[in-house]
Amino acid sequence: MTISSPHNDRIKAVRRLRRARERRETGHTILEGPHPLRAALAAGVIPEVVFVPEGDPAPDIDTEVVTITQQVLDTIAPTEAPRGPIAVIAVPEPEPLEAEPTVVLWELTTPGNVGTLIRTAAAFGWNVAHHGGADPWSPKVLRAGAGAHFVVRISEADDTGALRAAGLTPVATVSSGGVPPVTIDTSNPVALLVGNEAHGLPQDVIDACEAALTIPILGPESLNAAVAGSIAMYALSRGS
Amino acid sequence: MTISSPHNDRIKAVRRLRRARERRETGHTILEGPHPLRAALAAGVIPEVVFVPEGDPAPDIDTEVVTITQQVLDTIAPTEAPRGPIAVIAVPEPEPLEAEPTVVLWELTTPGNVGTLIRTAAAFGWNVAHHGGADPWSPKVLRAGAGAHFVVRISEADDTGALRAAGLTPVATVSSGGVPPVTIDTSNPVALLVGNEAHGLPQDVIDACEAALTIPILGPESLNAAVAGSIAMYALSRGS
Numbered sequence: 001m002t003i004s005s006p007h008n009d010r011i012k013a014v015r016r017l018r019r020a021r022e023r024r025e026t027g028h029t030i031l032e033g034p035h036p037l038r039a040a041l042a043a044g045v046i047p048e049v050v051f052v053p054e055g056d057p058a059p060d061i062d063t064e065v066v067t068i069t070q071q072v073l074d075t076i077a078p079t080e081a082p083r084g085p086i087a088v089i090a091v092p093e094p095e096p097l098e099a100e101p102t103v104v105l106w107e108l109t110t111p112g113n114v115g116t117l118i119r120t121a122a123a124f125g126w127n128v129a130h131h132g133g134a135d136p137w138s139p140k141v142l143r144a145g146a147g148a149h150f151v152v153r154i155s156e157a158d159d160t161g162a163l164r165a166a167g168l169t170p171v172a173t174v175s176s177g178g179v180p181p182v183t184i185d186t187s188n189p190v191a192l193l194v195g196n197e198a199h200g201l202p203q204d205v206i207d208a209c210e211a212a213l214t215i216p217i218l219g220p221e222s223l224n225a226a227v228a229g230s231i232a233m234y235a236l237s238r239g240s
Numbered sequence: 241m242t243i244s245s246p247h248n249d250r251i252k253a254v255r256r257l258r259r260a261r262e263r264r265e266t267g268h269t270i271l272e273g274p275h276p277l278r279a280a281l282a283a284g285v286i287p288e289v290v291f292v293p294e295g296d297p298a299p300d301i302d303t304e305v306v307t308i309t310q311q312v313l314d315t316i317a318p319t320e321a322p323r324g325p326i327a328v329i330a331v332p333e334p335e336p337l338e339a340e341p342t343v344v345l346w347e348l349t350t351p352g353n354v355g356t357l358i359r360t361a362a363a364f365g366w367n368v369a370h371h372g373g374a375d376p377w378s379p380k381v382l383r384a385g386a387g388a389h390f391v392v393r394i395s396e397a398d399d400t401g402a403l404r405a406a407g408l409t410p411v412a413t414v415s416s417g418g419v420p421p422v423t424i425d426t427s428n429p430v431a432l433l434v435g436n437e438a439h440g441l442p443q444d445v446i447d448a449c450e451a452a453l454t455i456p457i458l459g460p461e462s463l464n465a466a467v468a469g470s471i472a473m474y475a476l477s478r479g480s
C-alpha cells in the first residue's frame with residue numbers, strides 16, 4: 001500500500017512533529033534522509049515506522065515500512081530539499097552527566113549551530129549537555145548533526161553546580177576577555193559552556209565557572225558560536 | 241513618503257535580487273539588518289538606497305532613504321525573521337589575489353557555510369578566494385558573514401595555478417588521509433582549499449596542491465565543512 005494523500009491521518013501526525021510542543025507531548029521526532037537513519041540503526045535505535053518514497057529501496061529493518069509518494073514526502077519533510085526515508089523515532093531520555101569532556105550548549109537558538117556542535121563533539125569524542133534554547137532533537141538539528149546524535153552522549157545540564165557535581169570543571173566560552181585555550185587546565189575533565197549566538201553566556205553563569213576562555217582573534221571581528229565552540233573543543237583536546 | 245504596497249515597482253526590483261541571475265545582471269545585492277549595513281558603511285560602501293521600516297531610526301547617511309511598512313519588509317527580506325534596514329549595494333569587483341594566507345571556498349554550496357568561513361577568515365585576518373558554488377554576495381551568505389564581507393579581501397580563484405602565480409602554496413583540506421595542520425609548512429603564505437560539503441575537493445585539485453591537510457578526529461565521524469575550514473585556519477595561524 002502506498003500513501004498518496006497529504007491529508008492521510010498518519011501523515012498529518014508525522015507533519016505535526018515539526019512542532020516542539022508536539023514532540024514534547026508525544027516523545028517522538030523525525031529523522032530525515034538515509035545517513036541519519038543508518039547512524040540511528042547502527043546505534044540500536046528502532047524506529048516506530050519508516051516512510052519510504054516510491055521507487056527508493058526499502059531499508060532492511062524489522063519495523064513497519066510504509067511507501068509514500070514524492071508529493072507526500074514534500075509535505076512531511078522539514079527541509080527545502082526533502083530526502084527520504086523519513087523515520088519516526090522516540091526521543092531518547094537524557095543520559096546522566098559523566099566525568100568526561102563535555103560541551104554544554106547553553107541557550108543556543110540556531111538549529112544549525114546546535115547540530116554542528118553535536119557533530120563536532122562526536123568527531124572529537126566529547127559528550128554533549130543541553131541547557132535551554134533549540135531542541136537538540138528537532139528535525140533541523142538532527143539534520144545538521146548528520147548522524148552524530150546517535151554517537152555522542154546527550155545530557156541535560158541544569159546549572160554549573162550539576163556539572164561540578166558530575167566531576168566536571170565548568171569553563172565559559174566568551175567572545176573577549178578570556179584566556180587562550182592553551183592556558184586552560186584540562187587535567188580534570190572540562191565542561192565547556194557555549195552561549196547564545198547574540199547574547200553569549202549570562203554573566204552569573206560565567207562567574208560560576210572556573211575559567212573563561214576566548215579564541216584569540218583580531219578585534220573587532222567575531223566567530224560564529226558553533227565555530228568558536230568547535231575550535232575550543234579542538235584546542236582543548238590537543239592542549240594547544 | 242512611505243511605501244506600503246508589496247507590488248510597488250521598486251520593491252519588486254529589490255525582491256528580484258534574491259535570485260542569483262538578477263544579481264549578476266544588475267550587479268547589485270541586498271544587505272539585511274543593522275550590523276552588516278554598519279560594517280559596509282564603515283568600509284566606505286555607499287548603498288544605492290536604504291529601505292527603513294516605519295518607526296525605525298533612519299541611518300545618518302548621504303544616500304536615498306525610503307520608509308517602508310512592516311508588511312513590505314516581510315516581502316523583501318530573504319530570511320524568516322526579517323529585520324530592517326534593507327540596503328541595496330553594488331557587488332564589489334573581485335580583488336586580485338595577494339601573497340597572504342587565503343581560504344579558498346571551492347564549490348561550497350551551503351550559504352551558511354560560505355558566510356561562516358568568510359566570518360572566520362575576517363576573525364583570523366585571512367583573505368578569501370571563491371571558486372564556484374554559492375554566490376558569496378547572496379543575501380543568505382551576507383547574513384551568515386555578519387559584516388565580515390566588508391573587512392576581508394574577496395578574490396576569485398580560477399585554479400591552483402592562479403594561486404601559485406600569486407605566490408601562494410595551495411593546501412587541500414581533506415576529510416581523511418591528510419597530514420595534521422602542525423606539519424604544514426607555513427613559511428610561505430598558504431591557500432587553504434575547502435571543498436564541497438558532500439563531495440569534498442575534486443581529486444585532480446587535491447593532486448595539484450602542495451599538501452593535503454586533515455583535522456585529526458575519531459573515525460568514522462566527520463566535521464561540517466565550515467568547522468573543518470575554520471579549525472584549519474585557527475591551527476595554521478598558530479602553527480599548532
